[in-house]
Amino acid sequence: MARTDSTRPSEARTRLLNTALRVFYAEGIHSVGIDRIVAEAQVTRATLYRHFLSKEELVVAYLNEVDAAMRAQASAAAERGNSPADTLRGLGEAIAAGIRSPEFRGCAFLNAAAEYPDPGHPVHQTVLAHRQWFHDTVQSLFTELGTSSAEPAARHFVMLRDGAMAAGCLSDAALVCETFLRGVDGLLRVHG
Template sequence: MSVVDSSPTAQRAPELPSPGAKQRILETANRLFYEEGINSVGVDKLISSSSVTKATFYKHYGAKDRLILEYLRGQHRLVEELLDGIIAAARRPEDAVLGLIDTIVAEIHTSGFRGCAFINAAAEFSDPRHPVRDIVSSHRDWYTGRLTDLLRDGKHPMPGDAADELMLARDGAMSGAYAGDPVSATAALQRVSARIVTEAGR
C-alpha cells in the first residue's frame, strides 16, 4: 500500500519565489535606470517590469536604495571585466589603451546609448555624501588608476597627468556624443588618445 497521498487535498509546501527573481529584478533595474534615469523609475514600475510581487521585491532588496547601489556595483564589475579582457588580449600597454578607446567608441555608436552610467548617476544625486556618490567616486578613482598603470607600463613620461587627460576626454566624448554629435565627439577622443599613446612611445 502506498504511503504517498496523491489526492488533490494533500497538503503542499508553500510556494517559494523563483530562484531567478532577484537577478530578474536587477536586470530590469540595469535597463530602466540606464534608459530612463534612476529617480524616474519607481518601485511599482520595477516590480511590474520584473514580473515579481511586492513581497518578492522587498524580500531581495528591502528598498529601492539598495537596488540602486547593486546596479552601480554591477556596472563597475562589467567595466572591470571588460578592461581586464582588453589588457589580457593586448600585446603592449599602448595597445590596451587604444583597445579601450575603440571599445568606448563602439559603445557610443550603439543604439540606445545614453552616456556614462556613473556620470548620469552623479548628476541625479547632488549630495556628495550620498552612498551613490561614494560608488561613483570609487569607480572613477579605480578607472583613472588603471589608466595610470597602463601608461606607466608604456613608459609615458607623465602617466598620472595623461590618465587624467584621457579620462576627461572619455567623459567629454560620452557626454558630448549623447547630447550632440557622436561622430565629432568620438573623433576628438581618438585624437587625444592617439597623441597620448604617441607621447608614451617617445
C-alpha cells in the first residue's frame, strides 16, 4: 500500500500521479523509467519513494486513477439515463468519445495487462479488478432491463468495448466508434 502522511494527497504526490497518467498512457509503462517520472514531476527520488514504495506501486496508483475516472463516467451515464438502456448507451457514448480523442492510445488496462502478463502481479490484479467491476456494472444494467441472459450480454458488451479500444488505435476512430455504437444498439435490441 502506498505511503501517505495524511488523508489529503500532497502536491508532490499529485504531480507524480499526473505525470504517470500522462507518460505511462502515452508511451507505455516499461518504456518510462523512474528518473523520467521524477524529472517531469519535479520531485526528488526520495519524494517518489516516500509516496510509492516501488514503480509497480506507482503503476497501480495510476491504474486506480484511470479506474476512478471510468467509474465517474459510469455514474454520470447512470445519472443522465432514464432507463438501464439509456445508461448502457451513455456508457457506449463515453467510450466512443474517449476513442475519438486525439490523445487516445488504447485501453490503459489492456495496455497494462500486456506489459504485466503474470496473473499474480499486483498490476495485473488491478486490471482484473477493474474489468470485473466494469463487467458487473454492465451485467447489472442488463439485469435491470429484465433480460434472462444478462451475463452473456455483459460479456458481449465488454468484448465489443475491448475490440473498439484496440481497433481505435489502428484504424479510423470515427468508423470504429460508429461500428461499436451499432453493436451496443444491437445488443440492446436483442437483450432489451
